[in-house]
Each structure stands twice: as C-alpha cells, then as structure tokens.
Amino acid sequence: MFKRRKLFFYSDETVSYVEARGYRTKFAAVAVTATILFLVVGGAVNNFHGDVLGIGLKTASELSAENALLKERLQAMNSRLGEMTTLLKDFAESDNQLRTAVNLPKIDIETRSMGTGGNAVNSFEGLVSKDAAQMLSSSTMLLDRIEREVSLQQESYHQIFRKQEENRQLFASLPAVKPMKGSYTYHSFGMRRDPFLGTLRMHEGVDIHNDIGTPVYATGDGVVEFSGATGSSYGIALELNHGFGYKSWYAHLSKTVARSGQNVKRGQLIAYSGNTGRSTGPHLHYEVRRNGVQQNPVEYFVDDVDYEKIKAQLASSSSR
Numbered sequence: 653m654f655k656r657r658k659l660f661f662y663s664d665e666t667v668s669y670v671e672a673r674g675y676r677t678k679f680a681a682v683a684v685t686a687t688i689l690f691l692v693v694g695g696a697v698n699n700f701h702g703d704v705l706g707i708g709l710k711t712a713s714e715l716s717a718e719n720a721l722l723k724e725r726l727q728a729m730n731s732r733l734g735e736m737t738t739l740l741k742d743f744a745e746s747d748n749q750l751r752t753a754v755n756l757p758k759i760d761i762e763t764r765s766m767g768t769g770g771n772a773v774n775s776f777e778g779l780v781s782k783d784a785a786q787m788l789s790s791s792t793m794l795l796d797r798i799e800r801e802v803s804l805q806q807e808s809y810h811q812i813f814r815k816q817e818e819n820r821q822l823f824a825s826l827p828a829v830k831p832m833k834g835s836y837t838y839h840s841f842g843m844r845r846d847p848f849l850g851t852l853r854m855h856e857g858v859d860i861h862n863d864i865g866t867p868v869y870a871t872g873d874g875v876v877e878f879s880g881a882t883g884s885s886y887g888i889a890l891e892l893n894h895g896f897g898y899k900s901w902y903a904h905l906s907k908t909v910a911r912s913g914q915n916v917k918r919g920q921l922i923a924y925s926g927n928t929g930r931s932t933g934p935h936l937h938y939e940v941r942r943n944g945v946q947q948n949p950v951e952y953f954v955d956d957v958d959y960e961k962i963k964a965q966l967a968s969s970s971s972r
Contacts, residue, residue, distance in 0.1 A: 750812050824918060825896055830871070864934045874898075876891070878912060888906065900949075903939075
C-alpha cells in the first residue's frame with residue numbers, strides 16, 4: 653500500500669528533526685506564479701517583435717486599428733462596386749440601342765433588376781459589429797446584382813450577335829434587286845385580262861420585256877430548286893429558294909445557266925430571257941413568294957442597281 657512520504661528538516665531551536673508541513677501548497681503557488689510571469693513576459697516580448705512565435709497576441713489598440721482599416725477598405729470596395737453598377741447602367745442603354753438596331757426587343761429595367769433585391773443585413777449580425785455587418789451585407793447584395801446583370805448582359809450580346817448574323821443572311825437572301833434590264837410592267841401584278849383567253853385571271857408576277865438572250869440575274873442569295881423545261885405555259889423556267897420562306901421564279905427563258913442544287917449569289921448570272929411557253933413576245937415573267945403566298949415583286953425592288961458593279965464584287969470575292 654502506497655505510503656505518503658514526509659519531509660523533515662533539522663531545527664536548531666529544538667535540536668531535533670521536525671516535519672515540514674504545507675510545503676506542497678507553497679511549491680505549487682510558486683510554480684503557478686512563475687508560469688504566469690513567464691507567459692506574460694514571453695507574450696510581451698513576442699508581441700514586441702511582431703509575433704515571431706505566431707501565437708497571435710495583439711493589444712487592444714492594434715485590434716482596434718486593424719478593425720478600422722478593414723472597415724475603411726470595405727467601404728472603399730463598396731464605393732467601387734457602386735461605380736460598377738453605374739457603369740452597367742451605361743452598358744444597358746448601349747445594349748438596348750444595339751438590340752433596336754438589329755430588330756430585337758429592348759430589355760426593360762424590371763427584367764434587368766429582377767432577383768437583385770433582398771435584405772441580407774441580419775446575416776452577419778452577431779459575428780461582427782452592426783456597422784461592419786451592414787457594409788458586408790451591402791457588398792454581398794451589390795456583388796449578387798453585378799453578377800446577375802453581367803450574366804444577362806453577356807447573354808444579350810450573344811443574342812445581338814446571332815440576330816445580326818441572321819439579319820446579314822436575310823438581307824443577302826431577300827429577292828431585292830431587279831432580275832433583268834428591260835421595260836417593266838410595274839402594274840401587271842394582280843387580276844388582269846388574259847391575252848390568250850380574254851378572261852380575267854390572276855397574274856402572279858411582273859413582266860420584263862427585252863430581247864431574247866438578255867442576261868437574267870439572281871435577285872438574292874439562294875439555292876436553285878428547279879432549272880429547265882416545265883412542260884407548261886411557263887416554258888423554260890428556274891426557281892430559287894432564298895431561305896427565310898422566300899422563293900423567286902423566272903419563266904419564259906431561252907436558256908438556264910444555273911443548275912438544280914447550285915448555290916448562287918445575288919447578282920449572279922442564272923439564265924437568259926426568251927419567249928418559251930405561252931408567251932406573246934420576248935420577256936421575263938418574274939415572281940416572288942413568301943411562305944407560299946404570292947407577293948408583288950415590285951415591292952421588293954431596290955432601284956438603280958448597277959449589275960456590272962455587282963458582277964465585279966462577285967468576281968472579287970470568289971478570287972479570294
């Protein structure tokens with residue numbers, strides 16, 4: 653069985669050994685005092701030398717200064733975020749101008765700001781001071797708003813680019829130029845008296861009169877869907893599919909140049925005029941259809957077309 657050891661010392665007064673009592677308590681008190689003193693002195697020395705031990709001891713004044721600096725930087729960041737939101741408003745105005753230019757609807761303010769509201773002030777309370785919590789919440793809300801508006805702006809620019817490319821293809825494909833030089837019967841589209849039968853019938857195009865063998869040009873970019881003899885009153889004819897629902901029809905030709913399935917450009921030679929089929933004289937019968945519905949071709953014509961200039965441009969582009 654463990655026996656407690658005792659400590660004795662020699663007393664000159666009693667000329668005998670006397671038991672030392674309470675020495676353990678005194679020893680412990682001295683040890684604790686020495687440890688506290690060591691920690692205080694060591695911490696002060698470590699803090700004086702910039703926390704070389706990495707134990708993070710800082711004075712209240714240092715913490716206060718650090719806190720003030722962080723608040724100052726946070727406030728500056730919020731100011732810069734505010735400037736960015738103002739810049740995004742300028743981008744939004746320019747974006748809507750571009751959307752209008754390519755025939756896209758504008759994006760209203762409500763749509764741009766949708767989902768950017770909210771109140772996150774209380775999310776940081778209890779962790780930092782109230783004013784710091786407000787600044788942090790403001791930063792979070794501004795960042796969320798900027799992130800969403802930038803994403804929406806990016807998508808809008810993609811839409812504008814796609815629409816611009818679509819418009820470019822559409823404008824190049826529209827049957828917008830006159831197919832042949834000659835005398836135009838601008839008012840021949842619609843109901844008129846048939847020269848062979850003498851009855852009123854629908855004339856679905858315009859007639860362009862000129863000598864047999866006059867060059868006929870594609871009125872817009874497209875693909876040749878038909879080229880050759882029709883076996884009908886149209887005689888030799890050619891049909892172009894321009895895409896976007898548009899087709900053009902060239903009839904009473906003497907000869908076709910473009911073949912079925914061939915891609916052609918606006919202003920490219922595709923045929924020569926003639927007097928084939930049921931025709932009262934040399935001319936080109938020209939039609940335009942949109943989604944299968946007959947259109948008045950005159951409404952698509954662009955005046956003062958220089959065919960020689962168009963041919964030069966086509967030759968230049970093909971040589972590159």
